[in-house]
Structure formats: C-alpha cells, structure tokens
Amino acid sequence: MIIYTIDLFDKQTEDLILEVNIPKENLDPISKIMGWDEEDKMDFINGVAVFNVNKVQATSLGILFETIFDTDNYIIQMSAGEDNDR
Secondary structure (H helix, E strand, O other): OEEEEEEEEEOOOOOEEEEEEOOHHHHHHHHHHHOOOHHHHHHHHOOOOEEEOOHHHHHHHHHHHOOOOOOOOEEEEEEEEEOOOO
16 A cells, blocks of 8 residues: 655754655645646656655645645655555
8 A cells, every 4th residue: 555645854863753644635736736747646646756845835735734844944755655564
C-alpha cells in the first residue's frame, strides 16, 4: 500500500519533526498546488517521488489542510512510498 505524506524537517538538525498523512482524495488538488505535470503526478501516485515544497505551495497546502506549514523553520517535502508497516 502506498502512503502519501507532507514531511516537516527541522532546518537545523534535519530531523523529521512531523509527518502529515495525505488522503488519496486530496491528490488532485495537491497536484494543482504543486504545479505537477502528468508525469510528476503519476510518479507521486505510484510512490516513487519526493518533492520539495516552497513557501507559496506551503501556504496553499496549509489552506487545504487547515493548518500552517512553517517554511521559515522547517524543510517541507511531499513524499510517497510503500507503507512497510503493513
């Protein structure tokens, strides 16, 4: 099973601080926010991609997920991959 997450890493230590699960039904709006072409979108859906999130994208993702993604203190990435816990 592929899982999709928004990952926040501390800019100083690069430690993973927070992982936000992305429901599959949010992939279309996220694709638009991220500006992915069809190949990028399919790579993400198939679990073989990681994308850096810029400040503008983080703001839009924050609106979608009703939260704030702090790009001043955190490196933010979108990732997809196999859930090895299942």
